[in-house]
Amino acid sequence: MSFKQVHQQYNWDEVQNSILQKNSSDVERALQSAAPTLEDFKALISPAAEPYLEQMAQKSHQLTLKRFGKTMQMYIPLYLSNECANGCIYCGFNCKNKINRVTLSKEEILQEAAIIKEMGFEHVLLVTGEHPKACGIDYISEVVDLLRDSFANISVEIAPMDVPDYERMQQKGLNTVYIYQETYNKARYPIYHPKGKKSDFNYRLETPDRLGEAEIHRIGVGCLLGLEDWRTDTFFTALHLNYLEQKYWKTKYSISFPRLRPHAGSFEPNSIVNDKQLVQLICAYRIFNQELEISLSTRENPVFRNNMVKLGVTSMSAGSKTEPGGYANPDKELKQFEVSDSRSSAEVSQMIIAQGYEAVWKDWDACFTV
Secondary structure, three states: OOHHHHHHOOOHHHHHHHHHOOOHHHHHHHHHOOOOOHHHHHHHHOHHHHHHHHHHHHHHHHHHHHHHOOEEEEEEEEEEEOOOOOOOOOOOOOOOOOOOOOEOOHHHHHHHHHHHHHOOOOEEEEEEOOOOOOOOHHHHHHHHHHHOOOOOEEEEEOOOOOHHHHHHHHHHOOOEEEOOOEOOOOOOHHHHOOOOHHHOHHHHHOHHHHHHHOOOOEEEEOEOEOOOOHHHHHHHHHHHHHHHHHHOOOOEEEEEOOEOOOOOOOOOOOOOOOHHHHHHHHHHHHHHOOOOEEEEOOOOOHHHHHHHOOOOOOEEEOOOOOOOOOOOOOOHHHOOOOOOOOOOHHHHHHHHHHOOOEEEOOOOOHHHOO
16 A cells, blocks of 8 residues: 555545644643654644643653754755746746756756865755756766765755666665655645646655655655645645655654745745744654654744754754855855745854754764665
8 A cells, every 4th residue: 555545545624624623631642642643643733732832842852852862963955956847836946937947067066065065064955846857867866976975965855756766866875855745635736736747646645655665765755834724734744654654664754844935936825834833843743753853944044943953853954055056156046945044054053052962964974874
């Protein structure tokens, strides 16, 4: 059984109503549980849990310390291309947006990599639009080949691929693949994805299954906060994670909580997630899953990120540029979205250290891979 079959067993409206009907007793039971269930998770993300936010924060802090210690992994995105064949209405890379299109050459990639290395990073996240010709499997494979001796950890956020493609890149040294469903609301998914291969809801939904079959070391999932009801979408994300961990138990998992940011285009969020709700969500995930790596990008503002160091987050980006070639030659017209936290990697690292935590630039080496 793939996650497609699991997803079909749940009705969006019924899940949403179930979350809204949770009460204080449900929340207290979830907080006291040694092994929280999906029903407990519903309670923790429900409106009924809002008065318990301080208790949730304290428990999230304790659980994170127990599993991860006082550490924060540091990573940085390297945008390779903004060319895209999709028409996602919320994205700056939308193929209909009138922006300059760029795909970096090998020389430009090495120039970006050199700057990133000078900033101290060992974890690099390669990001592209979804264009099969400009930045497909052959291009990505060449880039991983080009950079694998320069970085301890290479991750990608690219177009979904088939199992043989993922196996090919894993053999070249790829560590992690991030794939976001954007929204698990199948009925409304086509509204946001009217054009391109990304319009195939089921193919995208089953991508983590293909990653698991390819034995990718770590899989990152998530939904885009701002498209649909955040509580319902993040429940389906938790359902997806629960399924993946049981079926592909050798794999590590990560989750991100991207909120919509200003970008090229006119789309406005349908569902606003405020700071307090995002704290509730992050704490709920930590209480639900103690092993999960939780990432927070520069989409969020400095004050919010500062406050989340101790509340469940285990990985942060810093000094990010969201346009191809942005580290060597910044160009606002090429950006996917506006960064909110523009502090340098050194400034973010100092902030983490000031809170008694260690900024981890490299947490493993390829020589330890069996």
